[in-house]
Amino acid sequence: MTSDQDTAATDPTPQETGKLIVIEGIDGTGKSTQATMLAEALRKQGHEVVQSHEPTDGPWGKKLRESATTGRLTIEQELEYFLKDREQHVEELILPTVFKGGMVILDRYYFSSMAYQGARGIDPQEIRQKNEAFAPLPHILIILDLDVDTALDRIGVRDGEANEFEKRDALQFCRDLFLGLADEPFAHVIDASQEIEAVHREVLELCKS
Numbered sequence: 001m002t003s004d005q006d007t008a009a010t011d012p013t014p015q016e017t018g019k020l021i022v023i024e025g026i027d028g029t030g031k032s033t034q035a036t037m038l039a040e041a042l043r044k045q046g047h048e049v050v051q052s053h054e055p056t057d058g059p060w061g062k063k064l065r066e067s068a069t070t071g072r073l074t075i076e077q078e079l080e081y082f083l084k085d086r087e088q089h090v091e092e093l094i095l096p097t098v099f100k101g102g103m104v105i106l107d108r109y110y111f112s113s114m115a116y117q118g119a120r121g122i123d124p125q126e127i128r129q130k131n132e133a134f135a136p137l138p139h140i141l142i143i144l145d146l147d148v149d150t151a152l153d154r155i156g157v158r159d160g161e162a163n164e165f166e167k168r169d170a171l172q173f174c175r176d177l178f179l180g181l182a183d184e185p186f187a188h189v190i191d192a193s194q195e196i197e198a199v200h201r202e203v204l205e206l207c208k209s
């Protein structure tokens, strides 16, 4: 193997013409709304687009969704399941699509692990390292930013609801973590309090080829 091939084998960032576009933000910021609008717009421009989300609908993602209701996983197990889910996602969908020249639009990726499992006490930098050992960096990371109160209103969490304060604190940690990624060369923060169409225009502008 030549040294170029060596580099290609160890550099997890896809080098081909496709793009990995990731949308992140706390619950209720409009990620799935914007992911769907972006996918439609890019398809109209003639791109091959695959829209996906994490946790996935695969076996590890299903276990994670079940545990959200049963609460049976320790934080270490939870992180391990997110890593296994993502490894499968990267191997089976993300890299094959990007290497074929397609656009992958993801609603959440490993930055959500840094935020949410970080909020539960694991060091976000340790989480990042574990992920970047196998997961490609995105070409574009869109951070939809919104204050926690508005975000909770959008998803229908009411004042005084069970664990409302715990949820607020955790989401504030997540919002701060996402904003802390703003200096990454691939990251862009968008004000998600704007109307849906206004957010979409900004998203599309960032993603136009």
Ligand SMILES: Nc1ncnc2c1ncn2[C@@H]1O[C@H](COP(=O)(O)OP(=O)(O)OP(=O)(O)O)[C@@H](O)[C@H]1O
Binding pocket: 025, 026, 027, 028, 029, 030, 031, 032, 033, 034, 154, 155, 192, 193, 194, 195, 196, 199
């Ligand atoms: N810019 C916006 N202004 C007002 N309401 C919005 C906006 N974007 C999305 N919404 C509404 O907020 C709710 C949550 O939107 P959406 O499901 O897209 O968010 P999300 O970030 O994917 O949420 P979650 O992380 O909880 O799955 C939906 O009812 C959606 O119609």
Ligand SMILES: Cc1cn([C@H]2C[C@H](O)[C@@H](COP(=O)(O)O)O2)c(=O)[nH]c1=O
Binding pocket: 027, 054, 055, 082, 108, 109, 110, 111, 112, 113, 114, 116, 117
């Ligand atoms: C990828 C990822 C997700 N989560 C959490 C964040 C949310 O609470 C749920 C997903 O809910 P959605 O409505 O489907 O967006 O999972 C996480 O804790 N860690 C992660 O890596």
